[in-house]
Amino acid sequence: MLAKHGLLVVWLLAIMLAGCAHAPDSDPNDPAAESVPAGHTASLYDRLGGKTAITAVIDDLMLRIEADPRISEFFAESDIPEVKSLLVDQLCELSGGPCRYEGRDMVAAHVGMGVSQADFDAMVDDLVQTLKAFDVPAPEQNELLALLAPMQADIVE
Numbered sequence: 001m002l003a004k005h006g007l008l009v010v011w012l013l014a015i016m017l018a019g020c021a022h023a024p025d026s027d028p029n030d031p032a033a034e035s036v037p038a039g040h041t042a043s044l045y046d047r048l049g050g051k052t053a054i055t056a057v058i059d060d061l062m063l064r065i066e067a068d069p070r071i072s073e074f075f076a077e078s079d080i081p082e083v084k085s086l087l088v089d090q091l092c093e094l095s096g097g098p099c100r101y102e103g104r105d106m107v108a109a110h111v112g113m114g115v116s117q118a119d120f121d122a123m124v125d126d127l128v129q130t131l132k133a134f135d136v137p138a139p140e141q142n143e144l145l146a147l148l149a150p151m152q153a154d155i156v157e
Contacts, residue, residue, distance in 0.1 A: 045097030047140050058087045061130045070122040094147050106154035120156050
């Protein structure tokens with residue numbers, strides 16, 4: 001059962017990554033603000049707020065999913081702490097962070113689960129609500145969603 005839900009978790013993490021963290025706007029006049037050398041751009045991971053922020057986003061997202069009657073059944077028998085850990089690692093890696101996702105690929109993780117387009121859309125809706133709650137800036141959301149979008153074909157049956 002964990003394997004069955006692991007794929008959905010990986011998918012969820014991928015979708016979550018789109019707006020995973022609450023990254024406050026930086027003040028260019030703040031001497032405490034980290035600077036990025038000229039010609040370099042901070043990674044999406046850093047702009048999202050790093051692992052702490054990604055973890056907070058995943059925690060919020062999972063609460064929304066567990067409360068969402070449209071998709072909560074996919075997680076009813078899952079090891080939620082393990083699912084969260086997989087999603088954090090996946091989002092961290094996809095966004096350029098130091099983590100390594102060691103879960104299954106999206107096809108293997110979701111095969112036989114019967115994830116429909118409506119189920120996928122419900123997950124995206126929950127993710128969007130989470131991102132709004134964390135005030136993730138639109139450019140970071142778009143960049144993350146672009147990284148996650150190719151996974152839809154591997155998740156929806």
